[in-house]
Amino acid sequence: MSEPSDIRIVLVETSHPGNIGAAARAMKTMGLGELVLVNPKDYPCVEATARAAGADDVLANARVVDSLAAAIADCQLTFGATARLRSLRWPVVTVREAAGMAITERQSSKVAVVFGRERTGLSNDELALCQKLLNIPVNPAFSSLNLAAAVQVVCYELRIAALGDAVHEPERPEEEYAPAGMIDSFHAQLERDLVDIGFLDPDNPRQLPLKLRRLFIKARPTINEIKIMRGILKGLSRKRNATDA
Numbered sequence: 001m002s003e004p005s006d007i008r009i010v011l012v013e014t015s016h017p018g019n020i021g022a023a024a025r026a027m028k029t030m031g032l033g034e035l036v037l038v039n040p041k042d043y044p045c046v047e048a049t050a051r052a053a054g055a056d057d058v059l060a061n062a063r064v065v066d067s068l069a070a071a072i073a074d075c076q077l078t079f080g081a082t083a084r085l086r087s088l089r090w091p092v093v094t095v096r097e098a099a100g101m102a103i104t105e106r107q108s109s110k111v112a113v114v115f116g117r118e119r120t121g122l123s124n125d126e127l128a129l130c131q132k133l134l135n136i137p138v139n140p141a142f143s144s145l146n147l148a149a150a151v152q153v154v155c156y157e158l159r160i161a162a163l164g165d166a167v168h169e170p171e172r173p174e175e176e177y178a179p180a181g182m183i184d185s186f187h188a189q190l191e192r193d194l195v196d197i198g199f200l201d202p203d204n205p206r207q208l209p210l211k212l213r214r215l216f217i218k219a220r221p222t223i224n225e226i227k228i229m230r231g232i233l234k235g236l237s238r239k240r241n242a243t244d245a
């Protein structure tokens with residue numbers, strides 16, 4: 001048995017500091033300790049420490065950042081925990097499947113699970129940064145699960161999977177997956193080039209940037225594949241410039 005301590009938990013724009021403390025407590029009871037807070041509303045706060053009930057070391061080590069992209073820039077597999085199953089098609093796994101994948105893949109990939117705001121959850125742009133959506137199957141007649149309770153369920157399943165009860169066939173890449181930050185900068189370059197060739201209208205982008213981002217996130221490209229794509233963009237732009245000249 002090995003502790004699931006290397007799995008990162010990310011809380012996005014949490015409003016109630018009590019929930020941050022309760023999430024830290026939920027994490028520590030299950031052997032997790034890596035907490036990242038994206039723009040917490042009211043933090044640090046005595047209420048967070050009180051609700052952490054002894055898990056104050058998790059709070060003390062928590063990193064505060066100003067965007068989800070920054071929170072997961074080094075991650076190669078990110079799950080977005082969501083109560084609602086969005087209209088845009090996106091791979092959804094149950095919390096149990098997700099935990100199995102996370103524990104299998106953590107040997108080769110940095111893994112994070114992201115949780116949304118108490119009232120509104122995660123935005124589509126934030127979900128687009130995640131390879132998979134994670135759902136806790138709840139009673140459809142009463143589906144409201146508190147943020148810290150959702151963190152508890154996820155951390156429990158991670159622990160069970162780490163104990164070896166969940167078997168998941170690993171996706172075995174021959175090479176390392178590209179971290180989120182690398183996909184991000186490739187995507188920024190792609191968008192600039194698409195504006196340059198007139199395919200993307202910056203004043204009326206519609207859903208194109210989001211759809212393209214989803215395409216690349218879903219594909220889980222390796223570092224080498226991103227380098228190939230960057231090389232292609234560079235080659236095309238060289239050719240364009242030569243023709244323009």
Ligand code: SAH
Nearest residue numbers: 081082083115116118119121135136145150
């Ligand atoms: N009203 C919000 C729910 C927010 S609950 C909404 O409709 O999206 C706060 C966070 O807890 C969610 O963003 C999600 O990360 C997590 N959560 C709550 N219920 C969940 C469920 N059934 N499955 C997965 N995550 C859940």
